[in-house]
Amino acid sequence: MGCHHFEVLILAVISTLLLWEGVQCHKDGYSLVVSSPVTVQRGLCVEIPCRFTYVASSRDDPNAKLYGYWYAENDRHGPRLVATNNPERIYEIDPRVRRRFGMAKSTLNQGDCTFTITDAEASDKGLYHFRINKGHTAKYSYSAPEEKVYVNVTERKPDITVFGPLRAGQKESIFCKAQTCPFSEVPQITWTHVFKDSIVETSRTVNRDNVVGRLDFIPTAADHQKNVTCKAIYGEGFNRKTAERTITLNINYRPRTPRFSGYLKHPNGFLKKIINGSQIEAQPGDSLLLRCTADANPIGNVTWLRTPQMSTTQQPKLNQELKLSGLKLQDEGGYKCQVKNQEGSSDWSVFYLHVTGQQDAYKDYSEYYEP
Ligand SMILES: *[C@@H]1O[C@H](CO)[C@@H](O)[C@H](O)[C@H]1NC(C)=O
Ligand SMILES: *[C@@H]1O[C@H](CO)[C@@H](O)[C@H](O)[C@H]1NC(C)=O
Numbered sequence: 467m468g469c470h471h472f473e474v475l476i477l478a479v480i481s482t483l484l485l486w487e488g489v490q491c492h493k494d495g496y497s498l499v500v501s502s503p504v505t506v507q508r509g510l511c512v513e514i515p516c517r518f519t520y521v522a523s524s525r526d527d528p529n530a531k532l533y534g535y536w537y538a539e540n541d542r543h544g545p546r547l548v549a550t551n552n553p554e555r556i557y558e559i560d561p562r563v564r565r566r567f568g569m570a571k572s573t574l575n576q577g578d579c580t581f582t583i584t585d586a587e588a589s590d591k592g593l594y595h596f597r598i599n600k601g602h603t604a605k606y607s608y609s610a611p612e613e614k615v616y617v618n619v620t621e622r623k624p625d626i627t628v629f630g631p632l633r634a635g636q637k638e639s640i641f642c643k644a645q646t647c648p649f650s651e652v653p654q655i656t657w658t659h660v661f662k663d664s665i666v667e668t669s670r671t672v673n674r675d676n677v678v679g680r681l682d683f684i685p686t687a688a689d690h691q692k693n694v695t696c697k698a699i700y701g702e703g704f705n706r707k708t709a710e711r712t713i714t715l716n717i718n719y720r721p722r723t724p725r726f727s728g729y730l731k732h733p734n735g736f737l738k739k740i741i742n743g744s745q746i747e748a749q750p751g752d753s754l755l756l757r758c759t760a761d762a763n764p765i766g767n768v769t770w771l772r773t774p775q776m777s778t779t780q781q782p783k784l785n786q787e788l789k790l791s792g793l794k795l796q797d798e799g800g801y802k803c804q805v806k807n808q809e810g811s812s813d814w815s816v817f818y819l820h821v822t823g824q825q826d827a828y829k830d831y832s833e834y835y836e837p
């Protein structure tokens with residue numbers, strides 16, 4: 467090919483410093499602009515806008531027709547013709563391929579090389595390039611890397627979008643976008659969701675190459691980590707195809723009533739488990755470790771307080787855990803905790819700590835066990 471000779475000559479004459487340009491094969495007056503890569507979902511379609519220029523030779527028959535050819539390069543046996551306006555070569559293309567691949571025909575003379583794929587198949591994935599010929603002299607393949615188009619074929623799935631965190635008790639929206647084909651029916655969008663008592667409204671906006679479904683609702687804490695599915699239904703009856711996507715909801719809510727858990731440790735090493743008690747019986751010298759936890763999203767900060775506030779005893783740390791070691795009689799009293807996150811504060815949960823010096827209190831230690 468003339469183009470390759472031209473390239474080699476330049477490299478030989480000028481300098482090997484130009485080698486990096488050697489992979490490209492541009493001919494003056496011939497250029498092609500196409501957006502690449504493009505992504506199409508399986509079963510759907512894509513229109514790939516493309517513009518090209520070429521040089522009409524004065525030596526050629528001015529009535530010669532301009533023909534365009536799109537080739538797939540994903541074939542083991544070299545480039546495979548997938549679309550052309552040349553009636554003599556159209557039969558080289560498998561009818562099943564011919565039906566799905568198209569190119570601009572009436573506007574080809576104006577430099578329009580727009581290319582379309584409908585009902586995309588996984589095997590359509592790969593590089594494509596364009597070629598033209600007109601008469602005997604204008605023959606050219608646009609084969610520079612930036613003149614080729616890479617087509618990616620992905621699973622057909624709508625996209626679900628959620629803006630910001632969803633908040634319990636607030637009116638929120640979830641959006642579901644499904645791709646469409648310009649000349650085929652717009653898919654229906656359906657939702658499968660958990661929202662029972664909250665206001666739920668759905669609506670749909672149809673755009674040029676997609677349709678966006680919208681779900682309005684007021685989530686509750688109980689909806690956290692539940693699934694919502696958006697389904698796009700294309701066609702009807704025998705041609706009906708569906709595509710769906712599921713998301714797991716992340717709903718922010720204020721902490722619920724806190725619970726206590728932890729243990730009492732006797733100086734002899736024995737432990738007594740505490741689960742959500744509101745009364746704790748301890749011996750002087752024991753150590754107490756308690757956690758205050760509340761169901762919340764996001765996880766909240768914990769505040770511990772003595773009730774009533776006392777200055778003579780050790781002040782519990784403002785931490786998730788309450789740690790009191792070497793309990794004294796003065797430690798007896800009420801303790802409360804509260805959990806707070808960005809959505810609000812829980813109620814206070816209260817327990818009463820009894821520190822008794824009486825010997826018979828040892829009978830309470832009958833449930834001691836070793837961890
Ligand atoms: C094609 O799409 C898939 C799925 O989105 C993606 O994982 C992959 O990286 C894409 N391939 C290329 C070459 O862009
Ligand atoms: C929620 O969806 C995830 C994947 O998106 C799935 O693994 C899980 O089983 C679903 N849970 C329920 C309750 O359907």
Ligand SMILES: *[C@@H]1O[C@H](CO)[C@@H](O)[C@H](O)[C@H]1NC(C)=O
Nearest residue numbers: 723724725726742744815816
């Ligand atoms: C734990 O205590 C809280 C607050 O008193 C209460 O709401 C909750 O039902 C209790 N949970 C159990 C398992 O006892």
Ligand SMILES: *[C@@H]1O[C@H](CO)[C@@H](O)[C@H](O)[C@H]1NC(C)=O
Nearest residue numbers: 766767768806807808809810
């Ligand atoms: C929780 O504590 C962190 C660190 O001290 C602080 O940055 C954050 O603002 C606190 N959150 C709330 C809701 O008080």
